[in-house]
Amino acid sequence: MSESKTMMEKISESTRSLTTGVDTRDVEHWVTIYIMGRGYSVPADLTIMTAMEFAGYKLIRSCGCRQGFCGACATIFRREGQYKLESALACQTRVEDGMCLVQIPFSPAEAAYYDIAAESYDYSVFSKHYPEVARCVSCNTCTKACPQDLEVMDYIQSAIKGDFESLAEQSFDCIQCGLCALRCPAEIVQYNVGHLGRRMFGRYGSPEPEHLKTRLAEMERGEFSSVLDALVGASTEKLKELYAARVRESDE
Amino acid sequence: MAETVVITVKSEAFLKKIVALSAEAITVCDQCGTCSGSCPMIAEMDVTPSQLMRMVQLGQSEALDTKTMWVCASCFACTVRCPRGLDVSKVAEALRQVTLRRSVDHLDIRNIPDDELAELPQIALVSAFRKLTG
């Protein structure tokens, strides 16, 4: 926030309703949701994230791509009349009447610091950096929490068994949203374990792809030097022009 | 000077709590000492297993401060011998759980040296964490 704003500007900015561009007069269906216990009437077709913004919340952290890829807006909520505490990405889940929401939470975790070249490629890498994986009670709560429908418990079990390949495969679509860790009774940070496991597998377990080797050799031979040099030397206008004229997948 | 044990209303409550957690009829312990004589970890203990049972019988919550309950290896050597059919390892577990359920770990995972973590088989870590962390 700029220092130059007046106090009144700041106040009016902070209380301004950040709508989603929806003209409330056009809205036919409304639902009531509860954010931190307070009720709000919001249009029925909003996501949790847009509904919160409609209600006046300003999301600065815990919101990223808004497309269901970055994993930043993981949240928990409860549907009316349900005993289950559910979890989802706020940008991907539509509000329902009676839904109880919280401020979009963040699951604090510490990632291990390691030199991948110095690690041994067996289960002990997990014991060393995330020994708490051994506390897993196989309750499967992590799997139930995962918005990506991953078999989280299974990949944690793979970590315990030292099965990197299975871990990497099962955790491949992880978006690091942290919902698994938030719900885990054994306080394991699953997504970090998955991350470590995938890196280990990439480094030691998976075969080096032929096409990568070929391409690296081409680069070393200087086959792309002239093209790259031309780009680096181009003016801003030229770059804009090139960008606009780029070949996109959908154009092909 | 010998210490005086003060028996209060809380003593009974403590006994009841441990009885409930362990599902063992602790008051029927006959103090014969079979458990102590059977215990492989006795050298590491500050009070003998039978003494631990006595402390719980008398409702002494000081039982929670003993080293004995943490060095119990749950080997059940006492269990198969107790002439009263009691399971002292269950009582030790109940005492551990009283502490662990307050989220107070006995074993600080982060204090285990990396080289040991790397060497210990999973079976050791899983069991130790189940018994010694909450």
Next chain:
Amino acid sequence: MTSEQTSTTRAAPDTGSPKRTRLPYYPGCTLKTTGKGLEDSALAVAETLGVELVELPRWNCCGVVTSLTDDDLMRHIAPIRNMVRVQEVSDAGLVDDKRVVTLCSMCFNALKWSNARIVGDAEDLKSLNDFMYLEEDYRGDAEVVHFLEILKELDPEAIAEQVKTPLGELNVAPYYGCTLLRPKSIGIDDPEDPTIQQELLEIMGATVIDNPYKTVCCGSYQTVQDKYAVAELTHGILSHARAAGAEAVTTFCPLCAFNLDNRQREVLEKHPDFEPMPVFYFTQLMAVAFGLNPKCCRFDLNHTDPRPLLRGKGLMKEGA
């Protein structure tokens, strides 16, 4: 029981027919790492004896130790989830038995105990089934057995037939530890004087050294918080076995193996005159006696290398 009554459910070598008895098999985490020597040798031995151990799909860590507090259901989930797997493979006809075979004695104990505890209480079984609503309901009719029990069901003659290299000169002290024997309701033998390993070792032709330390705890998970306390127990167990004339001990437990074998390093720190002793997984010796490819024994994973002893006794070729 007569053989007629049991023939449909009991494992038996059936060399005449190509069909082997397929039993569900639960390995356990450590058998995939430091305990690989146990798994690989046991699978090879089982195959030789006409028993096919079918590894459960998607098995999870059993939790190793049974939760002993009365109100704790959470820690029984892991074992029971594995029992659901047993039920699944059994229902699918992938195995011939509802008894899941374990090799690791701690897994055996944890699974059998939780299974008995939960199956014995209809309410708790329902609670767990409700909790694990993503799984099919566990009906509670699967059982947990240890590989030793399967071996004991076999005709001793059939095992003896497979012995190509009798262990003759080898003086072995069987070590049981805790979880194969205790508590009584779970154990597979007399908790004070077990003999099940001895009987089989005798079939292998080994010289069996009995000693009272065979049932003394190795210190179990205390190895994590006090390795020297565990080393003292190791010292006691191995010294007594040595004094009784043993040259090696056998076990079925990867944690006993770790404490008895790897902790010899700490024993030597405290007792420099201690003479290291090889610690075999039981099935490693069976594989040796059966003359199977020694690769299945994974002796490279043993801390105290047993190969010099085996070579010295003529039980293993030089260079193997």
Next chain:
Amino acid sequence: MRIGVYVCHCGGNISEVVDVEKVAKAVGEQGNVVISRDYGHMCSDVGQKLIADDIKEHELDRVVVAACSPQFQGGTFMRVLETSGLNPHLLEMANIREHCSWTLPGSPKEATEKAESLTSMAVAKARLDEPLEKRTMPIGKRVLVIGGGIAGIQAALDLGDAGFEVHLVERTPSIGGKMAQLSRTFPTEDCSACILSPKMADVPANPNIDLLTNSEVTAIEGHLGSFDVTVTKKPRYVDPDKCTACGLCEEKCPVSVPDEFEEGLIERKAIHVPFGFSVPNKNVIDESVCLRLTKGGDVCGLCEKICPHDAIDFGDRPETEQFTVDTVIVATGYDIFDATKKTVYGFGRFENVITGLQMERMVVHGAEGTPIRPIKGRIAFIQCVGSRDEQVGNEYCSRVCCMYASKLSQLLKRSDPSRDVYVFYTDLRSFGKGFEEYYKRGQEAGVKFVRGRPAELREDPVTKRVTIKVEDTLSRQMIESEFDLVVLSVGMTASAQTDPIAEMLKLTKSPDGFLQEAHPKFKPVDTLTEGVFLAGTVQGPKDIPDTVTQASAAAARAIRLMNQGEYTLDPVVAFVHEEACDGCGLCVPACPVKAIAISGGVTEISESSCTGCGVCISACPTEALDLKGYTNAQLLEEVRAALSGGDGTTVLVFADDMTVYRLADNVGTARMAYAPNSRIIRVPSGGRVTPRLILEAFSLGAGAVLIGDSEEKSSPFVGSAATMKENVAAVKSALETEGIDPERVLGLELVTVMMAGFVGRVNGLCALANKLGAVPEDKRKALVEHVNDKLLSNKR
């Protein structure tokens, strides 16, 4: 029918609260009552005469006395009837003192109403009273004693001396039992053999005792006064009349086996005399090891060749003998605990671990100067081996081990003070006469008593010495110490040899496996089978003095029955309305004493076996079974009278005679007040109250029903409390089906001291009945429709 009613003032005890005149007048107007009086003291001579005179004058054939508890004066009035020529069972008493006036002080109106109701109930029951004939059976003076240990010997001698005909059957070749093996007896240190052998010799010398050794009782059938016994005499292969026990055969016999009498410490030959002072002192051949008898043909036969008296008879065969006795004394004794079951103590595996009985033999031989093996150095006794140990399945204390270990340890210490003797114990129990002093003598002798139960024993593979690991629980220090010899103080266990005998005589076992006495306090040597008594350790662990005491007691109890020449049976027994019985047999398993059989398609009851508990009646779907003195019809009439004129909130209390009726008496005696709308009905047992009767009671307008029974363990009737609970459960479910609150019926197991509890429960039920109000008419009717379907459909 002519009934006389007598309402007693009890010197004000009743009349100060109850308007006795009003009661007498009201009841006097009821049917069949020809005279109704009230009087100051009915139990006085004058009162008794009043009744006697009326019986004559008014030709009364039923008498109702409304006074105190029948437990108190019932006998008095029965005698009045008897002397007046009436059957004493034509008397009914209404308990308007303990159950009425004393429980309603200050409430004359309620008390009077209740007294009238109680008296009417007695009249209703009296109308259906039948004369019950005293049943007697002739009884002779013949007795079977099974077991020739000290218990059997003592009982046989007492009976023989008293002139009774005794058959003493002993399984082994000699009498003497375990006592013959002992060194000395505690606490007096008499030589066991010295005091026992004269008694053993007395047995064959007694002309009234028929001694059958090496024999087993193989069948007993019948009952008190007529037990038909079959005894199988096993072959000795030696003619006892010819054998002189010269020993020549033993010298020649080539087969040696461990000697049982020496607890396997030394060997005996296949042909042997059981022991030095055995009775009879004759050789016997052990057929299980003898070469000739196991291999046949002409093998061996050395004994036959050498015997100078031609006493060997390989052709000897088992013989059976049959005789009839009037009573039986079971004295089959105990087994010592099999110490190999306590694996951790290494018995049978460690050569220096022995049992206490082995030590007895070693002490005997040491004292005789022929030691079996040297006893040197450090010696440990371990107590409670096989006793007080749930791991081996024995929860009980064996009662003798503390003292025999005290004895052996101090004998060892005193005879050689260089021995270092320890006793490891959990609790040292020295409760008998002179025991504590004797224990102290052991301490004085230098025996060290250490409080701790050894956890494990380990044998040194080379020296064979044994290390004991134990906590000294008094100092909380761990002891690991090596001993040269470890003695296991093994306890007593029930002998498997007793099982077939118990089955033949229908004897029950207590949870410890020993045989169950009829009553732990007042019938300690009786059993629930009439005419069968227990002597010695067959009933539970005990020492020699207690065993002898009990043996003499069993003899006295047997004499008490046999000496009368005839035996009077309780007239309250079950009987069958044969026209109603369809022979379904449901009652057979229901009888706890196996007195019921099906014969010729109908139920037949053995009156000599029937205890009159009435438990069987609930099992009968056709109301064919009934109980004399408490018939179905009588109880129903009593119920009807109790509820007549009630408002639907009356609480019926069925009280068993043994406990709850007396408990209600005690409540009255203590002047504890409880709700007036309760009516106590006396029954022999809680199990007698059938579900049908309870449902009838509700249909007749009961507000609530309580069935009180003796708690199972102190009940005179096996299975009554369990049947009562089953019945109550059945009634509850029937009530629920009809939409009636099942809380209206309550079954309780009680003991006679639970007075406050009784009052609380009765008041609670009365309050409940008041709160719920009367059961609506339609529901009451529905209750008794299809009663069988409701109660018995699942039984058939």
